[in-house]
Amino acid sequence: MQKLDLIVNDLRKDGYRITPQRVAIIDYILNTESHPTAESLHEVIQKKHPMVSLATVYKTLDLLKKKGIVQELRLAGGSRYDANVGRHVNLVCVNCGKIEDVDYDLLEEIENKVARKSKYDIVGSKFELYGYCSNCQKAGIAK
Amino acid sequence: MQKLDLIVNDLRKDGYRITPQRVAIIDYILNTESHPTAESLHEVIQKKHPMVSLATVYKTLDLLKKKGIVQELRLAGGSRYDANVGRHVNLVCVNCGKIEDVDYDLLEEIENKVARKSKYDIVGSKFELYGYCSNCQKAGIAK
């Protein structure tokens, strides 16, 4: 069974409606490695599905974020979205915005290794954990 | 010698002018652990130095980023700035936006350890490397 179908079934089970817009967006983001912005995603999808507005793209991406289907990378020039939600390292060019995925072993060695392998001039790195702090868990907000 | 003085001397050596606005901003960000946004930084600094505009805060933060003195964390609700530019882990509450710094050993164990220690409900993580790709290095753009 396709990954798309699994996600669609999951959403349906949760009571979400399966619209052509949502399917098109999910399908596209599952099958690209381009880390699109909301706007570039909208442009590409409109070619096949003229009936998709930018607002719907944003709303759908919000839904997919909540469901853990996509990850949002907040970068200069707007957020980019990534269906690869497993633990992974993104190599971001702070000049042109290009993003590449990188395999790695241990944190301690990553930076040097990556610099050597990629020919990137590394100017910084960041490992961030996202979650709900204990206060917010108690309050049960917006989860 | 104070860290502030070192930075100020460095900037002066590079030909940048040492204005009260810049000193106030650098001084504040060096001595806070609150990961302020540009706007919150502006509010706090205005209390002591009414002559600091928000535009100047942004311009100064850009300068400090270029000099490697601060790190920008792009999060929901706006970027946050952090004088701790060494390699470190930020623990971000995706609900209230609180940011805490975390010590760590090895990447493999971080997520579980942090979840246990912090009582955070971890919903995702991200380790990003920032740098200039080889193309951009050749082109020598905007560095």
Add this chain to the structure above:
DNA sequence: ATCTATGCAAACATTTTGCAGGCTG
């Protein structure tokens, strides 16, 4: 005296929101 840095306000880019109507279940 020179010329960078500032403040102001307008411009800009991205994302969010409200509402009327359409489509899924």
Add this chain to the structure above:
DNA sequence: CAGCCTGCAAAATGTTTGCATAGAT
């Protein structure tokens, strides 16, 4: 056929820019 989802447009948010002037060197 009930109510969630959509498209549109306006609004909100966060950041950048242009220009005249103040102020650091």
